[in-house]
Amino acid sequence: MRWITLSTRKKSGELLDLYDVLDAIPDNDYVWHLIEFYGFGAAPEGMNISDFEQLVLWSEISYTFSWLELRQFARGLHQTIDCLLVANRGMIRKKYFFDELRGNLEEFVAYVIYVNDGEQWEVAVEEGEANTESVVATLVSL
Numbered sequence: 803m804r805w806i807t808l809s810t811r812k813k814s815g816e817l818l819d820l821y822d823v824l825d826a827i828p829d830n831d832y833v834w835h836l837i838e839f840y841g842f843g844a845a846p847e848g849m850n851i852s853d854f855e856q857l858v859l860w861s862e863i864s865y866t867f868s869w870l871e872l873r874q875f876a877r878g879l880h881q882t883i884d885c886l887l888v889a890n891r892g893m894i895r896k897k898y899f900f901d902e903l904r905g906n907l908e909e910f911v912a913y914v915i916y917v918n919d920g921e922q923w924e925v926a927v928e929e930g931e932a933n934t935e936s937v938v939a940t941l942v943s944l
Contacts, residue, residue, distance in 0.1 A: 835864035844878030
């Protein structure tokens with residue numbers, strides 16, 4: 803995995819949010835697993851954002867999105883404070899903690915997106931991804 807650390811502010815001074823990070827990633831058919839979330843904005847399926855945060859927190863493993871669903875969700879957010887997203891080809895085996903994702907995983911993970919307390923974004927891209935260099939270059943330019 804190739805890890806990139808980003809400020810929570812763009813070079814323009816605006817907040818760097820989840821939608822901006824996702825915009826650097828090409829369209830894909832991964833299953834996106836939201837393991838942790840706290841933020842402000844619109845929740846999926848017309849849910850209250852607080853109820854959605856609780857749903858994610860108490861889910862057995864994760865709340866799953868398709869790529870299109872994730873982008874729609876991210877577009878409706880005003881700010882992301884805490885977030886742990888993992889992308890792979892199917893279901894993940896367990897509810898990961900961020901530190902575990904920095905180690906050697908027993909399953910394929912294409913992307914990891916993490917922010918804690920709105921301090922900095924950490925994004926990991928699997929080295930085998932076709933567009934790894936392009937994704938990294940776009941993220942660094944934000």
